[in-house]
Amino acid sequence: MIWLRNHRRSAIIIGLTLLVPLGLYLNLLFGLLGLRFEAQGRIDDLKPRIARLQGLIDNEAALRTSAGQVGARLAELGYPATEDANTVAATLQADVRQIFAEAGLGVTNSQVMPTRKDEDFDLIAIKLTANGGIAALDAALIGVSAFRPMLLVESMDVFPARNQRKRGEPEPQEVTAVVQLLALRLLP
Numbered sequence: 670m671i672w673l674r675n676h677r678r679s680a681i682i683i684g685l686t687l688l689v690p691l692g693l694y695l696n697l698l699f700g701l702l703g704l705r706f707e708a709q710g711r712i713d714d715l716k717p718r719i720a721r722l723q724g725l726i727d728n729e730a731a732l733r734t735s736a737g738q739v740g741a742r743l744a745e746l747g748y749p750a751t752e753d754a755n756t757v758a759a760t761l762q763a764d765v766r767q768i769f770a771e772a773g774l775g776v777t778n779s780q781v782m783p784t785r786k787d788e789d790f791d792l793i794a795i796k797l798t799a800n801g802g803i804a805a806l807d808a809a810l811i812g813v814s815a816f817r818p819m820l821l822v823e824s825m826d827v828f829p830a831r832n833q834r835k836r837g838e839p840e841p842q843e844v845t846a847v848v849q850l851l852a853l854r855l856l857p
Contacts, residue, residue: 746819747790747853754784754854758793761852765795765820768812773805774846782849791854794823796847800830803842813850821851 673680725732748757758781766776782794799809806827813820830843 743855745817747855748793748818750855750857752854754791754793757852757854758784758795761793761820761850762795764816765797765813765850768816769797769799769809772801772809772812774799774801774809786856789856791856793852793854794849795852796849798845798847800843800845803844806844806846818852821853823849823851825849 762779762781766779769776776797776799779795779797782796785792785794799806810822813822824847826847827844830845
């Protein structure tokens with residue numbers, strides 16, 4: 670203790686000299702601990718991903734079977750990518766006009782709408798205007814639902830048709846329907 674009192678400046682220099690390696694050691698220790706916690710965090714982030722991938726590997730056969738079934742179902746519900754969109758639209762327009770005519774509706778107007786692109790499909794739209802009875806409209810919609818490849822009703826506006834009737838006759842239930850139908854065409 671006496672030496673410390675007599676050589677205060679030397680004691681401070683020696684103390685600081687000893688603190689430098691201790692500081693470096695603590696810096697290295699905390700740096701390595703930080704790296705360990707960071708690596709552990711990455712491992713914890715990867716565990717769920719690895720588990721999902723392992724689940725995919727374990728169920729590969731079932732997933733391939735399901736993908737095949739989905740592909741077959743898509744082929745049933747939409748037109749194949751090998752067919753031209755304009756050809757599909759023209760054929761679809763004729764088929765839809767025939768469905769409505771066979772149901773007893775008079776088709777006054779039909780047009781092919783511009784083809785829209787979706788993520789996996791071309792959306793081919795047909796818009797038509799038809800006149801007739803409510804029962805005929807119902808039969809036409811049943812025919813649309815039975816049509817394959819599948820048709821979707823995108824919009825439908827139905828309003829009463831103006832009729833020229835004589836006095837005393839019962840008023841028939843005539844309607845005018847503007848229907849927009851969609852068909853799917855698979856993209857290549």
